Amino acid sequence: MLKIGSHVSFSGKGLLNAAEEAVSYGSSTFMIYTGAPQNTRRKAIEKQFVEEGKSVMTEHGINEIVVHAPYIINLGTYKDDKFEFAVRFLQEEIRRTSYLGVKNIVLHPGAFTEKDVEYGINRIAEGLTLVLDGVKDTEVNIALETMAGKGTEVGRKFEEIAQIMDKVADNRKLTVCMDTCHLHEAGYDIIHDFDGVLEQFDQTIGLDRLAVVHLNDSKNFSGAGKDRHAPVGAGLIGFEAISYIVNHEKIRHLPLVLETPWISKEKGKERPMYAAEIALLQGDVESRLGGDFLDHVERLEFFFRKHEVDPRDFVVKTWEVLKTDAKAKKEDGREPIERLYDMVKEERLLTQLSEEEVNHRLVGWFASKQILHS
Structure with missing residues (x-):
């Protein structure tokens, strides 16, 4: 059975709320932030109704979920105070992820801001080395996300992610999260030649490193580099291409996570399309x-x-x-x-x-x- 789910909220009763929300959409996996992605406020992970959430997951056959690291972590920064914060905060997030029993935390590699991409790659590798050195007692992998190419973010090309990995001495706990919208907007032809894209990924990084897939349609044409997600079918990738990806023999065993936008004509009343998207992609409408x-x-x-x-x-x-x-x-x-x-x-x-x-x-x-x- 495919493991398809969505990003869900970890607020309120933590993992219990997240699991119940995921089940309401028909999910067989899901992704969470363990706190707000834009700030450092965190409730003690021990008080996040973890056992109750795991009970709901077991009841509904959900055996693998994913954590996403906060957006405020930027290992590519040249500012020492922000770099030290990024290393420390990511280590804390990894420990929280480990407590949940989750094996992959997705991370936007980072942005080089006022420097250049070579600096960014080296700085991110330096940060990851420090992060991993401080969490050796966990089994959590850091899944570097493929990026769209917005601004100065690193990871828009497979080669950039491979270079980061190569520069981390002990990189066994580095994996990859492949995002369909980001690949499309970075210029990879996932609509007509997803097999070729996978082959390129395998030659550059290795398919054994692929751990998570984000399923998102795109509001932009290929190569736009803007990172704007659309509901499945409502964007320029299209349902047929995303369905092909979901059912690909080299992808279908991985957790497949929707991050598609909530929509409504009336501001404040937006609702997710997850239930329909999951059923359509699962093929059991x-x-x-x-x-x-x-x-x-x-x-x-x-x-x-x-x-x-x-x-x-x-x-x-x-x-x-x-x-x-x-x-x-x-x-x-x-x-x-x-x-x-x-x-x-x-x-x-x-x-x-x-x-x-x-x-x-x-x-x-x-x-x-x-x-x-x-």
Whole structure:
């Protein structure tokens, strides 16, 4: 069985809340931050309802989860005080991860800021060496995440991650987290040649180092280097390509984690698409979401086909306008799902459903060629 889940909240009752939220989406894995990703405030890990959370995980067959390190850790900085903080704080996060019994903590390698990429690679390797030297009593791996190339971040190319690893004397606890949005925006052709990308990864780093995959569609075209996630199918990677990745024989055994955005036309009422995305990628929509879900997707397909709207073409053309025509974007900056939702409401289709439920069915419509005609 595939291990597909999402990023979930660790607030409130810690691991218990996280596990229960993950189960509500139909997850078979999940990812957490052990505290807010943008600050240092942390509750004692011993008070985070760990055993209760593990009990829920066991009950629902979840046997592997992932921790993500805070964004405020930057091992690439040239400022000594910030570097020392990054090393110390990452060590603390690794100890918290170890207490949870989790084997991989995902880390953005770092940014070189006012220096250059060579400096960044060397500085990150120096930091990782110090970090690992201070947590030898744990079994936690640091999974370096492939990055999109935004700003001065390091890790946009496999070669950069390989160089970091090579410069860490004892690198046995270094693994890799592959992010689909980041790969796409870094210029890797995961849409048409994911096999080739995996081969390049294997030759440069080694597939034995691949430990986690982040599943995200992208709001940008290949090579944009901006790191903007989209719901599965609503971006420029597309459902078909992400489904191929999920089911790839060299990927499918790993924890596959969604970090797709929560959406709503009304600010403050955003909701996740995780339940629909997980069911679609698992290939068990009817058993998870019910026959009515498929009936609704079929109604949407009939409606959009009548108006000559193709899922993939519509998404690509909408993003083309939003990315290349500043005037059109200013006049109508609605993203693909927003536009489709407005068409559905104007036609008074599925009026018995909430906005969240309609959006779930629109995500299903992006995959309609696979789930209705397979």
